[in-house]
Amino acid sequence: MSERSERQLKDGRTVWLRAAGDADVPAIARLFTDLSPEAFRSRFQAGQPTPALVMRLAGISEPAATVCVVAGESGSAAAEPGQIVAEGRYVPLGEGTAELALTVRDDYQGAGLGRILLGELAERAPANRIERLRAIVSLSNAAMLHLLAPYGWVLAEATDECSTACLEISATGGMPGWPAGVTGRRVLVEQRGWYDSGRVAALRAAGDDVRQCHGPGRHAGRTCPLVTSGHCRLAEEADVIVPLLPADDEDCAAVLDAHRRRWPGRLAP
Numbered sequence: 001m002s003e004r005s006e007r008q009l010k011d012g013r014t015v016w017l018r019a020a021g022d023a024d025v026p027a028i029a030r031l032f033t034d035l036s037p038e039a040f041r042s043r044f045q046a047g048q049p050t051p052a053l054v055m056r057l058a059g060i061s062e063p064a065a066t067v068c069v070v071a072g073e074s075g076s077a078a079a080e081p082g083q084i085v086a087e088g089r090y091v092p093l094g095e096g097t098a099e100l101a102l103t104v105r106d107d108y109q110g111a112g113l114g115r116i117l118l119g120e121l122a123e124r125a126p127a128n129r130i131e132r133l134r135a136i137v138s139l140s141n142a143a144m145l146h147l148l149a150p151y152g153w154v155l156a157e158a159t160d161e162c163s164t165a166c167l168e169i170s171a172t173g174g175m176p177g178w179p180a181g182v183t184g185r186r187v188l189v190e191q192r193g194w195y196d197s198g199r200v201a202a203l204r205a206a207g208d209d210v211r212q213c214h215g216p217g218r219h220a221g222r223t224c225p226l227v228t229s230g231h232c233r234l235a236e237e238a239d240v241i242v243p244l245l246p247a248d249d250e251d252c253a254a255v256l257d258a259h260r261r262r263w264p265g266r267l268a269p
Contacts, residue, residue: 003019004017004018005018006074007071007116009111009116010111010112013074013108013111014074015071015072015073015085015086015108015113016071016072016073017069017116017120018069018070019067019068019069019070020060020069020087021060022060024070024087025055025058025059025060026058027070027083027084028058028060028068028070028084028087028103029054029055029058030084031058031084031085031086031087031103031105032044032058032103033048033051033054034105035103035105035106036106039109041138042138042140042141042143042144043101043102043103045136045138045162045164066089066090066091066092067090067098067124067125068088069087069088069089069117069120069121070086070087071084071085071113071116071117072085085104085108086102086103086104086105086108086114086117087102087117088100088101088102088103088114088117088118089101089121090121090125090130090133092128092130095179095180095181096180097130097131097134097168098133098134099133099134099136100118100121100134100169101135102114102144102147104117109143110143114143114144114147118148118151121133121171122171125172126171126172131170131171131176132169132170132171132176132179133168133169133170134156134167134168135153135166135168136164136166136167137164137165137166138163138165139159139163139165146220146221148167149220149222150221150222151170152169152174152175152222152223153168153176154167154175154176154211154213154234155167155194155211155212155213155214158195158201158204158210159194159195159196163194165194174225174231174232174233175225175232175233175234175235176233176234177234178209178211178234178237178238183209184207184208184209185207185208185209185239185240186208186209186211186237186240187208187209187210187211187239187240187241187242188212188235188240188241189203189210189211189212189213189242189244190212190213190214190242190244190245190255191212191214191215191242191244191245192214192215192245192246197244200212203242208240211234211238213234215245215251215252215255216251216252216254216255217251218251224255226255226259227251227254227255227258235259235262235263238263239266240266240268241259241263241266241268243259243267243268
């Protein structure tokens with residue numbers, strides 16, 4: 001991305017986009033503070049915090065590898081802090097994974113700005129040796145779930161009791177694979193739903209590294225790269241595949257057929 005670029009939103013408005021620096025932290029904090037209670041809760045899974053905590057959340061100087069981009073209203077000066085209407089960032093977690101977060105001011109939500117920010121971050125990630133972007137998302141945050149769907153997210157950890165899911169997308173295309181440091185069996189579970197069944201919970205308890213894919217879903221804009229392109233890192237790197245998708249769904253049946261042709265020995269009964 002150039003120092004500053006112009007982007008048109010779905011509603012016809014134009015915004016500028018550029019990389020953020022330490023000087024933008026007060027404006028980012030103001031963006032967080034000005035969110036509606038509902039938008040703030042969706043972004044941070046918490047109620048409105050103190051000003052000191054907002055400033056800490058807005059900080060981008062630590063760790064040094066944090067990548068942050070900001071957007072502002074077209075026609076304003078790029079350095080004008082009060083005009084920031086959105087920000088997106090990722091913070092490296094290690095082993096090629098970084099945690100992703102997006103914030104869009106209420107009056108700009110639904111206009112496609114979040115997708116622009118996500119695209120910029122995904123484009124920048126490989127240059128920093130980031131292969132997977134992880135988002136901690138409340139299941140009530142339909143906008144973020146919809147935003148991630150075309151990237152082919154995978155559920156990387158068990159959904160917690162607060163209905164918060166840990167989703168990973170690939171920054172290099174296709175489905176995200178496993179990180180290099182996995183020590184247990186790599187188990188791919190293909191099933192709908194957000195919460196662990198007894199079978200999946202038992203796999204985790206046994207020390208397996210479980211990743212769950214919801215499979216294809218036309219209504220959500222999700223396709224299966226194994227079926228469409230013949231390539232899926234998630235399936236290719238799995239030691240065991242547990243196929244629990246609905247057999248009466250034509251798209252899901254195509255996924256199972258692809259597994260049977262390529263890895264019959266990895267399919268769990």
